[in-house]
Amino acid sequence: MLVPLSDKLCLIKHGEFMEALVIDLDNSSPSEGKADAIRRAIECAILEDRLKPGDTLPTVRALADSLGINKNTVAVAYRQLRDGGLISGEGRQGSTVRRHASAAGARDAAGRAAQTRFVRDGNPDVALLPDEAEVHEAMARMSVEPRLYGEHRNDDAFVDWARKQFIDDRIEVSGGIFVSAGALDLIERALIVSGIRAGDRVAVEDPGYISVHSLVRSMGIDAVPLALDPAGIVPASLRKALKAGVKAVISTSRAHNPTGVVTSRARASELEKMVSGNSDVLFIDDDHTNLLNLAPYHSWHTGVRRWLTVRSLSKALGPDYRIAFSTGDAQTVQRLEERQSVGMGWVSTLVQRLVFELVTTGSVQKKIAAAGIAYRERHQLLTAALKKRGFDVLPGAGLNVWVPLQNELEVAQRLFAAGWLVRAGHEFCLEGQQGIRVTAARMTPAETLDFVEALVRVCQTTSSTLSA
Numbered sequence: 001m002l003v004p005l006s007d008k009l010c011l012i013k014h015g016e017f018m019e020a021l022v023i024d025l026d027n028s029s030p031s032e033g034k035a036d037a038i039r040r041a042i043e044c045a046i047l048e049d050r051l052k053p054g055d056t057l058p059t060v061r062a063l064a065d066s067l068g069i070n071k072n073t074v075a076v077a078y079r080q081l082r083d084g085g086l087i088s089g090e091g092r093q094g095s096t097v098r099r100h101a102s103a104a105g106a107r108d109a110a111g112r113a114a115q116t117r118f119v120r121d122g123n124p125d126v127a128l129l130p131d132e133a134e135v136h137e138a139m140a141r142m143s144v145e146p147r148l149y150g151e152h153r154n155d156d157a158f159v160d161w162a163r164k165q166f167i168d169d170r171i172e173v174s175g176g177i178f179v180s181a182g183a184l185d186l187i188e189r190a191l192i193v194s195g196i197r198a199g200d201r202v203a204v205e206d207p208g209y210i211s212v213h214s215l216v217r218s219m220g221i222d223a224v225p226l227a228l229d230p231a232g233i234v235p236a237s238l239r240k241a242l243k244a245g246v247k248a249v250i251s252t253s254r255a256h257n258p259t260g261v262v263t264s265r266a267r268a269s270e271l272e273k274m275v276s277g278n279s280d281v282l283f284i285d286d287d288h289t290n291l292l293n294l295a296p297y298h299s300w301h302t303g304v305r306r307w308l309t310v311r312s313l314s315k316a317l318g319p320d321y322r323i324a325f326s327t328g329d330a331q332t333v334q335r336l337e338e339r340q341s342v343g344m345g346w347v348s349t350l351v352q353r354l355v356f357e358l359v360t361t362g363s364v365q366k367k368i369a370a371a372g373i374a375y376r377e378r379h380q381l382l383t384a385a386l387k388k389r390g391f392d393v394l395p396g397a398g399l400n401v402w403v404p405l406q407n408e409l410e411v412a413q414r415l416f417a418a419g420w421l422v423r424a425g426h427e428f429c430l431e432g433q434q435g436i437r438v439t440a441a442r443m444t445p446a447e448t449l450d451f452v453e454a455l456v457r458v459c460q461t462t463s464s465t466l467s468a
Helices: 034-047 060-067 071-083 132-141 156-168 183-193 210-218 235-243 265-275 330-341 349-359 362-388 408-417 445-461
Strands: 002-006 009-012 022-024 095-097 177-180 201-205 222-226 248-251 282-286 306-312 324-328 400-404 435-439
Touching: 022 034, 034 071, 034 408, 060 071, 071 095, 132 349, 132 362, 156 177, 156 306, 156 324, 156 349, 177 183, 177 330, 183 210, 183 248, 183 282, 183 306, 183 324, 183 330, 201 210, 201 235, 210 222, 222 235, 235 248, 235 265, 306 330, 324 330, 349 362, 362 400, 362 445, 408 435, 408 445
Parallel strands: 201 222, 201 248, 248 282, 282 306
Antiparallel strands: 002 009, 009 022, 177 324, 306 324, 400 435
16 A cells, blocks of 8 residues: 655555555756656655566556646656566556566666666667668568468578587587477476486576576476686586586587676586486587677587587677577477477577578678677676776676675665666676676677676675675
């Protein structure tokens, strides 16, 4: 329920507690409109865990009536929160805090307040993705004959293109090519067809990709942490996980999310020797930045009996295409095909044709190459600026930078007050490391320097200290 405290201030009451959300329009910044003040108050409550995933917000009308303002003002604030990926649902019927509030899709555009800069979502730069004209031109070149039940499930041109991507990286493709609805779709299916069940153990990187951690937990699987250093997975950590009886190992060999770690040639050789005798463990490498060529690819998992290399197109073309391709040992690929055939059936061949037309279009190829250069430069600039100010960041590549430090929630909250929305690191970690993840993919040089200065000021004025 809503409890009005004044004409322009209210809070939401949850049970016996009346501290989840306070909106004070009287004391908002002079440059901040009412909608911005409402949005900012709700964002802050979510960031500080006063509003938790699944919590219900008041309807637009209820909040407007309590604040004594026009309901359109509240509707604008709610729309900004939905565009930022923090809430879901329609404000008129009620909205809830998203289970994976991530500011997904937020970017510098009309309708989003300039006071807060979103550097937490892990998204690519929209300016470096295929534009509307390129998509329309690709669709005009496509053949669109209907594909019926029981017919060939994949587009031959797309599969041939995918096969060549692996061959160019000297990855064996005799097991075949499997097309899935994104990388996580494939990883989930791979764990299932490998007979991994609740209570089994799977090794994942720590820190590691949030969605992989969430997937493993949702399946009731015990996550075993793999430590990282500047060269990749720490060998002793992998050895310990294998001795613990893990049924699978899920890793990212380059442009790791969130740390940016790139597996070195020497480390790959060391890990390859270590795993060569493991005939019952499934090794999965999630190579999510493959087309961007952010760093050399040194695989170490393809010599075992059961393995997969997964490549998606989300960073090069955009997440909404929902398509990935993979190769691996013949038995695992065959099991994936059989499992898919009794479930979703196949990935739309229309989407496969569209993707093929895009990735073989000269202007799109140039844009992908430019994106790789831009992301490398932005990552390097941010890490260099952080190192210069004493932060112990790892070298590497990718769209994100991991900043290890203590008191991550306090730092994240104070950065938000200073106009920067970052992601606190506990969501990426299994064993209590602390830090923040910063998305560098869309940061200009000026924003990079502004952010580093803001982080320095926050660490100087709070109880936070840099992690050793």
